[in-house]
Amino acid sequence: MAGARALQRGHLVDAYGHGVHPAELGIGAFETWLPGAAAPFTTLFDSPAGFAVRRWCPPLLGLEPHCSPARYLARRRELGAYESVRRLLRGTGIGTYLVDTGEPGDLVPPGELGAAGGAAAYEIVRLEQLAQQVADTSGTAGGFLANLAESVRGAALGAVGFACAAEGLGGGPGAASGPPPPAELRNAAARWLASRRVGSRPAEPLMLRHLAWQAVAEGLPLVLRHRQEGPGPAAAAGFLRATAGEGADLVLLPGPAHGAAAARFAEELAHVYVGVRGDPGPVLGCAPFGKVLYAGGAVGLAELYVAAARGFSAELDALAAARVAAGEWSASDAGRVAALVRAGNARRVFGLPAG
Template sequence: MAGDQAQLVDAYCHGILPGDLGLGAFEAQLPGTAAPHTTLFDSPTGFAVRRWCPPLLGLEPHCAPARYLARRRELGAYEAARLLLRGTGIDAYLVDTGEPGDLTPPKELGAAGAARAYEIVRLEPLAQQVADTSGTVDGFLANLAEAVHGAALSAVGFSAVGFHGAGPEGPDGGEPGPPGAGQVRYAAAEWLARRPVGARPTDPVLLHHLLWNAVATGLPLSLRLPADGAGPRAAEGFLRATSGLGTDVVLLPGEPHEGAAADLAAALPHVYVGLGGDPAPVLGRTPFGKVLYAGGAAALPELYVTGARRFRAALDRLVERRVDAGDWSSADGHRVAALVGAANARRVYRLAEGRPDPRRSDSHADR
């Protein structure tokens, strides 16, 4: 019911690799690890790429990987990316620019996809860049505050790759609050004294300091919580402490933590869940205005295609099942699909409505 024409806003993604790729380089960007003498094209993602991407480049579905990549090289990297991204139905990209590697910036991703593109600034590399150019602890802390404030003037949000503990307790043992100035200064001095150039912070005190600096800007904060790391429950104290401060928090949980993230979103008005897989389990546990599409794709435009297809198909199945059972009206089904696919992200990140004119070279950068 959501349909191929339904708009999506991708609330968390990354840039793509700009050049042509051979078979090995392409396969290295697919998720998972292949067994010896096997290929990642024989995987769920590999099959999805072979099903949905060849028709966008003028080939038959399920064509051989070598034939597909030959067509990709024939078109050239940019033209192939343009055709693939414009076949996703994604209307806006929220691009985390903190991934290492030569990935395209938001402006180029938006131009290729004929979509608006906005930057989400990752906090850890921002601190790394400041540390690389700061000579003293006091200079680092002052420059870091200025860098966060400056980034907030052009970005639509901040992100962090994980959550490390509950942070310092608040007054009388209450919810965790920002670390004290002395704690932050000590942690910064220790880190600056031993870090190699280019290293990102890992000290929990510094990471909490970064998070609270981001909260002070009022922009939404995305917390990526990997499947094999600390789940949303580890962040619960921080989430409760930030309630009512004006900053929305979007949890990006690994699959094992989706239920816990949904429960926190249901309990706390400023907490949301962003996910790229089947939304049905989360939508069964939290209000429909709390769930965002967040594909998380990086490097290959094909992953945007397969992610959007997978999410739409799962959302369609959920809506159709509920409507057919009489649990939802058809109008309610369409409304849920619109909320989860785009409207929630537009509201949380305060995005402009409408698709840019692809004939305008600067249209993707409109705010």
């Protein structure tokens, strides 16, 4: 139990999340932000995420755990959106937020999220959104590529990291050897500019590879977003290995089915780290402990920040207690590992000030 108690010390650094919706939400609008797709005539409150919200969030608004969704949302409206979000975020245990600002929707920016949560907040720039913004104001492929390079350099001055999709980064001819050849890149950019609609983002692997290599050249950490249903970190294997020694760290965000695979890349490659949301056991069973970061991935609802942080802390507590009870870890080692995973690793990787 000493190891488990040690986990409660200090704030979490959430290495990856998004803004929250600032307005009051009815039950239908609230459910649209819960992860998953409900069957007809059912509700997403009857899901792991819905039950986690009902377990952890009502007490922060003065209600009993597991109260009905209708009662919870009525209390949320009674307090008002700002006060509800403020209470919820300040109940997460998160002291620092790293916020990907590329999610569509009217979500609050990092500064407002941090102010509501009484925490520090820093920006992670989504590369696909940056390319979309540049493309909307560029006429030719050459102008687009020049403006894009300038925009990535400018974004690096005010952000702590970049993020992009991982799928496609490691596949295709020449993918493992480095950035796309200039002629191929110019042709791909011209095709995309000719066919795109205003506001659309690039999805072609060659364009994504170019964006990722531009971010690596800036030296900031690059967060690689993996689709839950996709092939996992193996899809970016060529890119992961090709960027070794380039001076930028990579943070993988695998789905639940791919945590162990991501941990193996972190074990193999010095510049690769793993962000975990739920049970950290599969990753901590393989990856070096200095390679694992908490990354809740919440978007849209402050409730998802609460549920992810509370759930993760409970899993980490249980894991450490079990290891200490089995004699595999000492109580002091359990506290040290917890401090790394909860905050220390993220502060080191993203260059954040001490807590």
